[in-house]
Amino acid sequence: MRHIPGRSLMLAGSAATLLGGCASHLIIAPNPDGSGIAGAPYTDTQVSIMGERGASSDGATGHVAEECGTEGMTRVEVHRNLLQGLVTALTLGTVSPATIRYQCAKTDIPEDPDSGSDTQF
Amino acid sequence: MSDDTTMLRTFGGPRPWQNWHQTISGTLAAVDKIFYPPDRPVYGSPAINRCTRQIQRSIGRAKAQGLEHRTVGRGWSLSDAPLTSGIMLDIADLTGKKRLRTDQLDPAYPGNAQAANGLCLVQGGNYISELNPWLENDINQLSLRTTGAANGQTIAGATATGTHGSALDHGSLHDHIVAIHLITGEHEQFWLERASYPVMKEALPQSINAQLLRDDDVFNAVLMGLGAFGVIHNVVIEARERFLLKAYNYDKGHDGQKLVLDGAMRNRIANLDFASDPNLNPPNESGKPYFFQPIINPNTDPPEVLVTQMYERQWDPAYRPDYAIKQGTFGPGYDFVSVAGQALDMFSGVVPLFAQLVAGTLFEVGDKTGSWGEQFGYKAFRTKVASGTVAVPLARALDTIDLLLELNDDMGPVPLVLGCRYVRKSPALLAFNRWDPTFVISIDGVYNNSSLAFFDAIPGEMEAAGIPFTQHWGKTHGYTPQRIANVYGGDRDKWVAARTQLLPDPAQRAMFGNKFLRDLGLA
Numbered sequence: 023m024r025h026i027p028g029r030s031l032m033l034a035g036s037a038a039t040l041l042g043g044c045a046s047h048l049i050i051a052p053n054p055d056g057s058g059i060a061g062a063p064y065t066d067t068q069v070s071i072m073g074e075r076g077a078s079s080d081g082a083t084g085h086v087a088e089e090c091g092t093e094g095m096t097r098v099e100v101h102r103n104l105l106q107g108l109v110t111a112l113t114l115g116t117v118s119p120a121t122i123r124y125q126c127a128k129t130d131i132p133e134d135p136d137s138g139s140d141t142q143f
Numbered sequence: 144m145s146d147d148t149t150m151l152r153t154f155g156g157p158r159p160w161q162n163w164h165q166t167i168s169g170t171l172a173a174v175d176k177i178f179y180p181p182d183r184p185v186y187g188s189p190a191i192n193r194c195t196r197q198i199q200r201s202i203g204r205a206k207a208q209g210l211e212h213r214t215v216g217r218g219w220s221l222s223d224a225p226l227t228s229g230i231m232l233d234i235a236d237l238t239g240k241k242r243l244r245t246d247q248l249d250p251a252y253p254g255n256a257q258a259a260n261g262l263c264l265v266q267g268g269n270y271i272s273e274l275n276p277w278l279e280n281d282i283n284q285l286s287l288r289t290t291g292a293a294n295g296q297t298i299a300g301a302t303a304t305g306t307h308g309s310a311l312d313h314g315s316l317h318d319h320i321v322a323i324h325l326i327t328g329e330h331e332q333f334w335l336e337r338a339s340y341p342v343m344k345e346a347l348p349q350s351i352n353a354q355l356l357r358d359d360d361v362f363n364a365v366l367m368g369l370g371a372f373g374v375i376h377n378v379v380i381e382a383r384e385r386f387l388l389k390a391y392n393y394d395k396g397h398d399g400q401k402l403v404l405d406g407a408m409r410n411r412i413a414n415l416d417f418a419s420d421p422n423l424n425p426p427n428e429s430g431k432p433y434f435f436q437p438i439i440n441p442n443t444d445p446p447e448v449l450v451t452q453m454y455e456r457q458w459d460p461a462y463r464p465d466y467a468i469k470q471g472t473f474g475p476g477y478d479f480v481s482v483a484g485q486a487l488d489m490f491s492g493v494v495p496l497f498a499q500l501v502a503g504t505l506f507e508v509g510d511k512t513g514s515w516g517e518q519f520g521y522k523a524f525r526t527k528v529a530s531g532t533v534a535v536p537l538a539r540a541l542d543t544i545d546l547l548l549e550l551n552d553d554m555g556p557v558p559l560v561l562g563c564r565y566v567r568k569s570p571a572l573l574a575f576n577r578w579d580p581t582f583v584i585s586i587d588g589v590y591n592n593s594s595l596a597f598f599d600a601i602p603g604e605m606e607a608a609g610i611p612f613t614q615h616w617g618k619t620h621g622y623t624p625q626r627i628a629n630v631y632g633g634d635r636d637k638w639v640a641a642r643t644q645l646l647p648d649p650a651q652r653a654m655f656g657n658k659f660l661r662d663l664g665l666a
Contacts, residue, residue, distance in 0.1 A: 052467030061218025142350035
């Protein structure tokens with residue numbers, strides 16, 4: 023019986039560590055009218071590995087959002103799920119995967135109120 | 144580079160897909176995404192033709208490979224209506240919009256000068272959040288009459304599933320539409336109008352190589368088409384002059400007492416009687432509002448009611464709308480509702496307390512004046528939510544509320560609230576706003592097992608009570624072929640006939656079908 027509180031504490035501590043590894047972050051433009059693929063944001067999974075990019079670096083793999091072309095981004099989400107959190111916890115943060123989702127601003131389409139005629143739009 | 148290189152991009156598969164609200168998922172063969180011409184020409188017939196060509200290339204690809212082809216805008220629907228095993232066509236970047244000129248209108252156009260002034264041609268990929276500021280700006284000075292509570296849908300997507308609001312004298316979002324540019328095949332496209340409501344001179348559809356077809360039944364079929372007729376590339380909407388709304392959110396009467404579902408409130412809900420009990424009105428307001436939405440919490444005793452009532456105001460020329468989402472208005476986080484949903488499955492006793500907490504977080508008591516587009520703005524998080532609808536004739540409103548409250552007592556408490564909305568009848572054949580007016584209960588809340596079981600039970604209970612009902616096509620529903628036949632009757636048959644007329648080749652119909660339509664006996 024004396025061991026139960028200790029086990030519970032350990033379980034609670036483990037759960038807290040794992041849940042603590044889960045995270046979501048969001049940055050959006052004031053008018054977030056962007057697009058991704060078929061309604062969903064573009065997705066990229068990155069792994070930050072301590073030392074990969076130099077002794078003092080925790081650099082990520084990096085990704086160029088070519089989908090956005092010359093437009094900016096309207097939404098960036100960073101997620102770390104339970105599994106990714108577990109990897110981060112077990113490696114004491116030296117390996118830290120995350121999923122990044124983003125949307126690109128849509129192209130501005132020029133308007134000309136005098137365009138068109140009675141035979142074409 | 145040619146348009147074929149720059150305007151159509153294929154994302155190969157098989158690739159997983161999830162709707163915006165993360166309640167529906169599946170595997171696609173591929174996604175074809177269409178981009179506006181890169182040299183950014185003014186939106187008009189030449190640009191439309193270039194976009195149409197790419198849409199038809201995508202359709203041709205699906206045809207050649209024997210795949211389904213389905214268009215998606217934002218993936219906003221909470222049902223599996225947009226899901227396909229084939230090619231999903233993304234048109235979200237097609238956002239052209241322009242006013243129509245009076246010299247472009249058919250002489251038989253039956254609208255008055257004000258209606259003609261509100262005619263706009265818009266591409267199907269426009270989000271409602273993009274249309275609102277464009278319509279309401281100082282150049283156009285127009286407004287939509289109604290939308291859904293949020294602004295994330297595309298105009299084509301909302302048309303396909305029946306997005307609605309609660310403007311007392313107006314129908315659904317799709318009821319703004321008076322002409323449809325529909326692409327049905329590699330080489331086929333139609334410009335659809337009602338025979339009873341011609342809009343454009345014949346030369347205009349000819350300029351985009353579309354066959355003009357004026358037929359009330361065909362138009363009213365495609366108007367609520369469930370994506371089953373092909374690709375809706377452009378539509379003509381009839382907007383109104385811009386206006387302001389003064390919105391009141393309140394949970395107490397003038398007497399300071401909480402609003403509950405008592406006799407006075409039941410009278411207001413069932414009869415739209417805004418005169419007999421001034422205690423239920425906002426301070427210094429009387430008469431019929433433009434928008435009315437009571438939200439009933441079934442998990443308090445007696446059920447408490449939160450009211451949103453909006454009154455029309457004339458546009459102030461000095462007013463400058465601000466549509467931007469504001470810091471601090473984000474609401475619960477990504478996983479909050481889904482994690483809470485699982486917890487509430489295990490600890491149902493805390494559902495009432497949870498409902499109060501959520502209501503306090505999401506329902507901000509107070510008043511705010513703004514344009515339509517400001518009042519129904521952005522939702523920041525992509526949160527997993529439960530949402531279903533029951534729509535009935537207004538005469539059966541109280542029967543339906545009582546049935547749902549009893550069902551909650553029997554099965555619950557379930558972490559859902561009952562939002563009461565009012566929608567005028569639509570001429571669209573499969574519109575769920577079939578009665579005039581239609582009373583719509585939007586049942587929203589936490590997505591968990593108890594909520595889903597509640598949604599499952601509703602249709603059987605409604606049938607047992609003998610209450611005629613429809614359900615929102617874009618939300619969780621319990622439609623079956625028999626239930627559709629029961630409530631839509633001959634209109635369902637006309638819808639199927641219109642589909643056969645526009646898509647005479649069975650292979651075409653199969654291409655624009657999906658499991659959702661086949662399960663419901665519509666394809």
